[in-house]
Structures are given as structure tokens and as C-alpha cells.
Amino acid sequence: xxxxxxxxxxxxxxxxxxxxxxxxxxxxxxxxxxxxxxxxxxxxxxxxxxxxxxxxxxxxxxxxxxxxxxxxxxxxxxxxxxxxxxxxxxxxxxxxxxxxxxxxxxxxxxxxxxxxxxxxxxxxxxxxxxxxxxxxxxxxxxxxxxxxxxxxxxxxxxxxxxxxxxxxxxxxxxxxxxxxxxxxxxxxxxxxxxxxxxxxxxxxxxxxxxxxxxxxxxxxxxxxxxxxxxxxxxxxxxxxxxxxxxxxxxxxxxxxxxxxxxxxxxxxxxxxxxxxxxxxxxx
Amino acid sequence: xxxxxxxxxxxxxxxxxxxxxxxxxxxxxxxxxxxxxxxxxxxxxxxxxxxxxxxxxxxxxxxxxxxxxxxxxxxxxxxxxxxxxxxxxxxxxxxxxxxxxxxxxxxxxxxxxxxxxxxxxxxxxxxxxxxxxxxxxxxxxxxxxxxxxxxxxxxxxxxxxxxxxxxxxxxxxxxxxxxxxxxxxxxxxxxxxxxxxxxxxxxxxxxxxxxxxxxxxxxxxxxxxxxxxxxxxxxxxxxxxxxxxxxxxxxxxxxxxxxxxxxxxxxxxxxxxxxxxxxxxxxxxxxxxxxxxxxxxxxxxxxxxxxxxxxxxxxxxxxxxxxxxxxxxxxxxxxxxxxxx
Numbered sequence: 001x002x003x004x005x006x007x008x009x010x011x012x013x014x015x016x017x018x019x020x021x022x023x024x025x026x027x028x029x030x031x032x033x034x035x036x037x038x039x040x041x042x043x044x045x046x047x048x049x050x051x052x053x054x055x056x057x058x059x060x061x062x063x064x065x066x067x068x069x070x071x072x073x074x075x076x077x078x079x080x081x082x083x084x085x086x087x088x089x090x091x092x093x094x095x096x097x098x099x100x101x102x103x104x105x106x107x108x109x110x111x112x113x114x115x116x117x118x119x120x121x122x123x124x125x126x127x128x129x130x131x132x133x134x135x136x137x138x139x140x141x142x143x144x145x146x147x148x149x150x151x152x153x154x155x156x157x158x159x160x161x162x163x164x165x166x167x168x169x170x171x172x173x174x175x176x177x178x179x180x181x182x183x184x185x186x187x188x189x190x191x192x193x194x195x196x197x198x199x200x201x202x203x204x205x206x207x208x209x210x211x212x213x214x215x216x217x218x219x220x221x222x223x224x225x226x227x228x229x230x231x232x233x234x235x236x237x238x239x240x241x242x243x244x245x246x247x248x249x250x251x252x253x254x255x256x257x258x259x260x261x262x263x264x265x266x267x268x269x270x271x272x273x274x275x276x277x278x279x280x281x282x283x
Numbered sequence: 284x285x286x287x288x289x290x291x292x293x294x295x296x297x298x299x300x301x302x303x304x305x306x307x308x309x310x311x312x313x314x315x316x317x318x319x320x321x322x323x324x325x326x327x328x329x330x331x332x333x334x335x336x337x338x339x340x341x342x343x344x345x346x347x348x349x350x351x352x353x354x355x356x357x358x359x360x361x362x363x364x365x366x367x368x369x370x371x372x373x374x375x376x377x378x379x380x381x382x383x384x385x386x387x388x389x390x391x392x393x394x395x396x397x398x399x400x401x402x403x404x405x406x407x408x409x410x411x412x413x414x415x416x417x418x419x420x421x422x423x424x425x426x427x428x429x430x431x432x433x434x435x436x437x438x439x440x441x442x443x444x445x446x447x448x449x450x451x452x453x454x455x456x457x458x459x460x461x462x463x464x465x466x467x468x469x470x471x472x473x474x475x476x477x478x479x480x481x482x483x484x485x486x487x488x489x490x491x492x493x494x495x496x497x498x499x500x501x502x503x504x505x506x507x508x509x510x511x512x513x514x515x516x517x518x519x520x521x522x523x524x525x526x527x528x529x530x531x532x533x534x535x536x537x538x539x540x541x542x543x544x545x546x547x548x549x550x551x552x553x554x555x556x557x558x559x560x561x562x563x564x565x566x567x568x569x570x571x572x573x574x575x576x577x578x579x580x581x582x583x584x585x586x587x588x589x590x591x592x593x594x595x596x597x598x599x600x601x602x603x604x605x606x607x608x609x610x611x612x613x614x615x616x617x618x619x620x621x622x623x624x
Contacts, residue, residue, distance in 0.1 A: 009405070013402070013403075013405060016402050017399075017402060017403065020398075020399055020402060024391065024395075027390075028390075097386070098385060098386040098387070098388070099382045099383070099384060099385035099386060099440075100385065102345075102348075102350060102380070102382040102385075103380065103382060103385065103400070103440075103443045103444075104400070104403060105350055106348050106349070106350065106375060106378060106379070106380040107375060107400060107403045107404050107446075108372035108373070108375035108376045108404060108447075109372070109403045109404065109405070110372070114403070282298075282350075282351070283345070283350050283382075
């Protein structure tokens, strides 16, 4: 009973600290920059893709509300994950360099709780507005197509979007705990975002070439399977793979257990490494 | 005898410095640290921690605060030896740490900073303003950190250390950026806290202030405690005594005659111009000054119609004590304060 009360107190403390962290992050200049970006990217994309008069490339299908959400997910990757970078790139290094982290570490609270509050703070600061805008986007889609995505599709979209932002928050705080100054924090933070958002396809093609998979034609089935396997090692790739699971016209033949393991790994490994590092951090 | 709240026995610690190699990317080597440190923090005592840059003062503070884990040695809190090398939370409740040079900036406020720390400590937030009043920040409680002066930032750092009314206060360079009035107030606050039974360890390069404030000092050099005890005892042990300073409106022309007279033969002295006045600095005899000798020197000058307008003992900077104990030149000891000629 006593242990249960302790656990409850710990959860309450974690909730209070995370709330405080979110409050601090929400009313910053960075968020003021981010909010219109999220609104324009996610709201604008869903509005544009659901417009039945829009001329889309022949291989892009936006005939159902979920297909529109799937296309919008690309814009989530460009805006919301960048938001996590903006909020989290110096989440640890700033506190460390200012000396505030030393003060917090002197307090009689475990570093694990402090670390998780930091993680949830960064994650939810971006996830909450992103999800609100996503729900608003679903209304926009309804306005344009007169159809809602199914409840399962909405839950999958919200679940996957929340997860990808959590993965980015873990990565950002991890690299921020490694960064020694603002310069290296920016380099590492933006660098990891660029790696997964811009350079990943190049890495995939390079690996395919090395391993003898034909990368000259990205439409061939062998490359598609290969790239989806490699995509499991990227948060962006896995996010898209999760969403693709509900798309009827795409089949990459990846077993669901592989996707599940990749999801579990991305959810727990980076965050655990971050908490481990946070516990070892020298102020 | 008052109880030791915290004891360190034979503590060693070396910083681990990343030294990546081709096949060992996470390779680390042992860097500087502290060696064989033993000390007691006693209830009601203010101890000054003095040493040149790199002596290990901040490392020692961090070890005491539990921010660093010693390589070996014993840490004893309230008579209880810590078995685990990690620091349990109950010991952290006993310690308040004010790190050196905390950079307070941004749109947050002192109220929010303290509120967060109260929350981390699971304390109720209803007396934060009163708490900030104690360190003189009550009226600035809701001002952005960016708008506060350096002195106010220091007060905020002190406030952070005082949260939870800890028994042990570790203050790393707390005087930085404080004006003389604030320093005086700060010294008063510390003395009051010591009277309440708190053990205070304070490191500073503001040596003059430290000297007035502390009950005893710990001298550190190259990671080791080289001397500790009451300042006066250390001075006597190493024969460090004050110079005598006499100031005159005009140059004393027959200085050699006056001071070579009878019993003052062994004194070293010099006269130099300082603006519109002349100063004579007399080095102390090996045995130190006694009242009679000082009185006789003054009488000699007066009887020679050279009455000084100022007559006093020059304060010894701790750097000189440090220099005497380490055997290094004052310049090599590397302290920030230098005696003005």
C-alpha cells in the first residue's frame, strides 16, 4: 500500500513537472514561430489535398479522407518534427550551461523523474497543438470531401503522429545532453532532423547499391521492400509505414510483428538511453 | 563539541575526460581531481574554502552536494556512513548548493524559478514571495530574469540554495557580482544562518570578505587540502604578519635616521609616493608585532616632527598565506586579487 502511494506521488510529481515544462515552453518565441507553421503545413496540406479540383501527380492518390491524412503526414514530418527540434535541441544543454541543471540535480528528487518531465515537456508542447490542428484538419477534410476518416483511421493517425513526435523528443534531448554549447546543440539537433528527413533516401539508395539491390528504379518491388526495411530504422520511415498499414493501395509486405517491434524499440530505446545519460550527466 | 553534519574521509575523485581512439570511441582518461580529502562540516560553523584556480574547490563542492560520486573514501551524514556510492534523497534534503555563476536569463521570473524548485522538492508553493523577501527579491518576484542585475541573480541563486531550509549550505563563489552593500547584507544573512545551526562552506576569491565572515579556512592546492584551521593560527604557524603602514603629507627625509635608531635596526621598510601623499611600509619582525614596538615607532616619527595622518596595519590577503603554505610566489599561486602598491 505504501509503495503504491509512493508510486502515485511520483506520478503526480511527474505530471506537475511536465505541466510546468509545457507551460514554460508554450509561451516562448519559438512556439510563436512554430504555431503558424503547424497551422499552414498541416491545415493547409489537408485542405489542399482534400480539394477534389486539385491537380495532383498521377501517382498520388487522395480519394479517401485517410489518403489525404496520409499525404498530410509528410507535412507533419516537415513541420511538427522540426518543432520538436526547435523546442528540444537545447533542452538539456541550455540548463547545463546556465548552471540550473546543477541546482535541480541537488534537489531530493530522482534524476529519472526530472528527465522524464523534460521529455514529456518537449514532446507534449509540440504534440498537443499538432494533434489539435490535426483534428481541425479532419474537419477541413470533411468540409471538402463530405466524409470523415473512420474512427480507426483517426486513432491510427493520432497514435502514429504522437509517437513520431515522442521519438524525436527523445532523440533531441539525447543529442542535447551530448552537446557542449549552443553551436553543437544546433548542429546535432538540426543534423539529426536533416538525417531522417532529407538524407535518409540517399542512405537507403546507397545501402541498396552496396547490397546489390537495384536502386535505379525506385518503383521496383525489391527496392520497395528493401527501403521499407531500412525505413524502420528512421522515425520518419516508421511513421509512414505505420500509416501505410491502413492504406489499401500500398502493400510492402512487411509483417506486422516487424513494425510492432520497430515501434516498441523506437519508443523505448532512445528514451531509455536519454534517461540513462541524464542520470550520468556531469553538471 | 558541535556535531559534524557531514564528514568526508579519504575521498578521492578524478574527472573522466573523453579521449576517443579509433577502436575505442568512448575511451576516457583520468583527469584532474581531488586527493585524499578529509573534512568535517560542523553545525553552526562557516568554513572558507580557498585555493587558486584549478585547486579543486568546485569539484569538492560538487562531491559534497552529491553531484559527483567519489572514486573511493567514506561519506558520513549525521553519523551514518553511506553504503551506496549514489546519494540517497534524504541526504540531498540536508544540502543546499549555490553553484558558481548561474546564468539566469530569459523571460522567466524569480517566482517561477523558485516555484519549479518547490515543486521538484514536493513543497507547497504558498510562501514563495515571503521566501524571496528573505533574500531581498520580494519586489522583483515577477520581473523577467533578463531585467535583474547581477547582484539580484546572485540573490536568486542563494534563494535556490536555501529552499527546504537545508542543514548544510555549499556556496561556490557567492560574492561574485555583489556590490559592497549587498556583500555586507549577504555576510549578515550567512552569520544568521550559522547561528541557526547551519554548517556553511563558502568558496570565494573575494578574500577580504571571506576573512571577516568565516570561522576557519581550508586551503586547497592542486586537489589537496594543504592547511586548515583558524586563520590566525595558520598565520602564526607560517609567521605571516601584517605590514605597518604610515601615511604622511610630506616626504620623511630623515627616515633612515629615525628607523635605524636603536631597536629598529632589523626592520625592512620602504617609502613611496602615492598621489599627493607619501607612504612608508614597514615589514614586520620575524616574531610579529607587539603593541610596544608599534607605539615606539609612532613616537619616533612624532618626536622627529613627522606626524603621520594615517597609521595602521595592512590587511594580509589570503593569497599571501596560500603562498606561504605552498611555497609558491604570490603570482604563481594565481589568485585574482593582487595587493596594490
